[in-house]
Amino acid sequence: MTGRGTTDGAGSAGRAGRRQGAPRGRTEQANALASFVLEVTDGVTLRELAERYHVGKTMWGEYRSGQKLVPLDLLERLVADRTPDEATRVSRTRTARRLHAAAVDAAAGPPEPAPEPGAPSPAPRTPPPRRRRHRLAVGVTVTAAVAVVALLLLVALLPSGDEDISAGGKLPSGGASQNGSPPVRAAPLTGTGVFAIGPDGDGVLQWDGPGAGDWTRIGDTAKRLWAGPAGLFATGVRGDGLFAYGGSPGRWHQVGEPGADFAISGTRVYRLAPDRGSVHVWDGRGTSWTWVGGPASRLYGGGPGLFATNPKDGRIFKYAGSPGEWEFVGTAGADFALTDRHLYGLTPDRAMVTRWLAPDTRDTDEKWTWAAGPAGALFAGAAGLFSTDPTGTRLRHYAKNAWHDIGPAGAEVRVAGREVFVLTDDLTSVRRWDPRTDTWTRVGGPAGTLAVTVPRAGP
Secondary structure (H helix, E strand, C coil): CCCCCCCCCCCCCCCCCCCCCCCCCCCHHHHHHHHHHHHHCCCCCHHHHHHHHCCCHHHHHHHHHCCCCCCHHHHHHHHHHHCCCHHHHHHHHHHHHHHHHHHHHHHHCCCCCCCCCCCCCCCCCCCCCCCCCCCCCCCCCCCCHHHHHHHHHHCCCCCCHHHCCCCCCCCCCECCCCCCCCCCCCCCCCCCCEEEECHHHEEEEEECCCCCCCEEEEEEECCEEEEECCEEEEECCCCCCEEEECCCCCCEEEEECCCCEEEEECCEEEEECCCCCCEEEECCCCCCEEEEECCCCEEEEECCEEEEECCCCCCEEEECCCCCCEEEEECCCCEEEECCCCEEEECCCCCCEEEECCCCCCCCCCCEEEEECCCCCEEEECCEEEEECCCCCEEEEEECCEEEEEEECCCEEEECCCCEEEECCCCCCEEEEECCCCEEEEEECCCCEEEECCCCCCC
């Protein structure tokens, strides 16, 4: 999905503006990074940089003076645009990464002291085993003859040209880091793993659990929530960036810049850039992110991994675990959803739900199989697969290869570990469905939006 880097005129010398003075960063490493930025942008005015990259002139001035650290994804875009020669671009990008890493480390403060003699040392880190990539062949086979035509709409894919999620040109990159920001991590979630934002964004709340009937206020304001094994994340806490919940009420840390979409898969958090031109993964501490691909129109995260749809034709890919490596999975669908084990797709005409067989299959053309009949929208999680009916008014549970009506769909549906939570159409009530008793219980409300996950044990 990433095309070759082009200069679009940015690689040529622009009109010279007022000569900027010596860097004024807090550390020598920040000044070295600023000097590199000055070198790369030599001959380009702050106005031109602001127009090209949609970052204000004041911010560019601070990047070039060392007062703030330029985000690594922006720095690498800058290098790619300003360095037409490929060999020079590769060398310059390595230099950019090295200088940026040194500046971030210096801003974070001195490293932790070495353990005293006799103290246990941490186990050496070993690289993860290289994942085998399997080429997905075109074509699917299903047992029901009537499903063949519809399933052909969800077959193997790979976009071409500048829409390839894994094509070269843009090297793996990091994401936003802010000058002087201390390294922070998301706290493991404990308790129910059920969260809500109050009406009009007033308050972030966590449900206290069955029998309690109460919600604990853990934040003052937010716009959207994402929850998963990686933690709880929100936008709109203080500005439009992404914030991680620190584990106690009121404790939130900014970990990234704004995004068009976010997704959580396991302990990984992924960000789709505001222009949908790139996908990044959070490095797990501070505000450091690494480029993994792009462009994309939407992200889907869950137990089976990270998936992204192509903005040109809607085809879907799975991230293979290394920057720039994506496996083609299927053609466009009306909707996709992930349980803890499987990816499901709804055909464009919403007439059929299919299940992706890979990686269960290896060397056959049978990559998708029929799962269920028509649906309006899909929802999934550890508790299984759910959907609205074609009218969008009723909620169904997928069990024994069929849909089973369980109640009104509401405004939002969130699937947790065993239960399902629904925000009613009028936003006044949060209701919980228990599959063991097939009953609904009101647990709170009103609310503006919900997020749920299966919390992992704390440290």
